[in-house]
Amino acid sequence: MIEKKNFETSAQPECAVLVGLITPQQDEARSSEYLDELAFLADTAGAETVKVFTQRVDYPNPRTYVGKGKLEEIRAFIEADGRISMAIFDDDLSSKQTANIEKELGVKVLDRTTLILDIFARRAQTATAKTQVELAQYQYLLPRLTRMWTHLERQRGGIGMRGPGETQIETDRRIILSRISLLKQQLKDIDKQKAVQRKNRGKLTRVALVGYTNAGKSTLMNVLSKSDVFAENKLFATLDTTVRKVVIDNLPFLLTDTVGFIRKLPTHLVNSFKSTLDEVREADILVHVVDISHPNFEEQIEVVDRTLREVCGSSDKPMLLVFNKIDAFTYVPKEGDDLTEKTRCNLSLDELKETWMARMKDNCVFISAKKGINIDELKAKLYTMAREIHLARFPYNDLLYQKYDEE
Numbered sequence: 001m002i003e004k005k006n007f008e009t010s011a012q013p014e015c016a017v018l019v020g021l022i023t024p025q026q027d028e029a030r031s032s033e034y035l036d037e038l039a040f041l042a043d044t045a046g047a048e049t050v051k052v053f054t055q056r057v058d059y060p061n062p063r064t065y066v067g068k069g070k071l072e073e074i075r076a077f078i079e080a081d082g083r084i085s086m087a088i089f090d091d092d093l094s095s096k097q098t099a100n101i102e103k104e105l106g107v108k109v110l111d112r113t114t115l116i117l118d119i120f121a122r123r124a125q126t127a128t129a130k131t132q133v134e135l136a137q138y139q140y141l142l143p144r145l146t147r148m149w150t151h152l153e154r155q156r157g158g159i160g161m162r163g164p165g166e167t168q169i170e171t172d173r174r175i176i177l178s179r180i181s182l183l184k185q186q187l188k189d190i191d192k193q194k195a196v197q198r199k200n201r202g203k204l205t206r207v208a209l210v211g212y213t214n215a216g217k218s219t220l221m222n223v224l225s226k227s228d229v230f231a232e233n234k235l236f237a238t239l240d241t242t243v244r245k246v247v248i249d250n251l252p253f254l255l256t257d258t259v260g261f262i263r264k265l266p267t268h269l270v271n272s273f274k275s276t277l278d279e280v281r282e283a284d285i286l287v288h289v290v291d292i293s294h295p296n297f298e299e300q301i302e303v304v305d306r307t308l309r310e311v312c313g314s315s316d317k318p319m320l321l322v323f324n325k326i327d328a329f330t331y332v333p334k335e336g337d338d339l340t341e342k343t344r345c346n347l348s349l350d351e352l353k354e355t356w357m358a359r360m361k362d363n364c365v366f367i368s369a370k371k372g373i374n375i376d377e378l379k380a381k382l383y384t385m386a387r388e389i390h391l392a393r394f395p396y397n398d399l400l401y402q403k404y405d406e407e
Helices: 028-045 068-081 095-105 112-123 127-148 168-200 217-225 267-272 274-281 297-312 349-353 356-363 375-393 395-406
Strands: 014-022 047-056 084-089 108-111 206-211 242-248 251-257 285-291 319-324 364-366
Touching (some): 028 047, 068 084, 108 112, 127 168, 206 217, 217 285, 217 319
Parallel strands (some): 014 084
16 A cells, blocks of 8 residues: 655745845934835745845945945855845836846845735736736836847848847837736726716715725724625735725715825836725725834824825815724833933823824724724714715705704
8 A cells, every 4th residue: 555645835935135225314213114014025925034134325326226245245145045036125126226136146136116016916806906906017117128138139030121120128118018008098997987886876975994004904994894805914915995885873884995005105006006096086084094003103194194195186085093903002111210201112002192193182093903992982983974974965864863863
């Protein structure tokens, strides 16, 4: 009898090194935070971070991003380790920089945008999301075609074909431009379909969840709508817009989950997701979900606000700021006497509430979507905001709500 053996078939994660810069515009603390986020992106894409390299410079090297000495240090580490198959850089690289670095290191070279695009491609499920991701990929690829072809200088040759011909790169550029044009037309058709869908929803109040990636939007969506939207502790777990009807007490409204934002997100990626972000433009109320357990959540708030201004323009939409993950909030207690200077790290949650957040009054709530903490207060605030808009559209329901409130 032949003995059966079980073989491990699961794919091993690729190993990577991360590379970032410390510049006058980006100090050491901020560089470290960006690289931590880059490591999270790499983990989301299925890569294992082995080592992080940083270099203090005034500006990136136009040829190799980092200096010659640092590049040699990275190459020596890669050769000594033997497992590393790629190097991921925290900023966008030009085609020249990518080619030079690949030649020196002998491994695959990615930048932050390439990594995000790879995650987008993995996460896209619907035809809309796949079209948006493909458009973003081609728009990123187009100016980087130079390094991709070093042969096939002519498409055709022979007697009667001795002219300059058409180089392979020109052929590829023409094909990509044609594909981009086709994808943009497809997205226009999708925009029309989405507009019809939004029109068919009637005059129901629309509430959109926005925020930094991995802030807990999809988890909150599941709690409020009692649905099963995919949620995971990974970056960009949601790419497809999800709309659910939610009823709080006797008030119905539509709740939309949207793609998360992130720092250093190229403009063409935002533009590619126009169809998704149209839900944000047409929302009546924005619920900005913030991960308060993150050390620099204030900067994440600024990133989202800046992106929203790019998407919606100068909008005066009502906004509710929801500080999520209070169950995961930790702080460093003050040491010594009361003269110790208070910083972001040694303020408790209650003390944080008394800072600039206290000025927000009714436009601010602290919850844990995962643990279900303080959800009733959030529902009450949403009810108040949605009811005001609902009654402006359906004033004849005012008596009905007054009767309900009295009961």
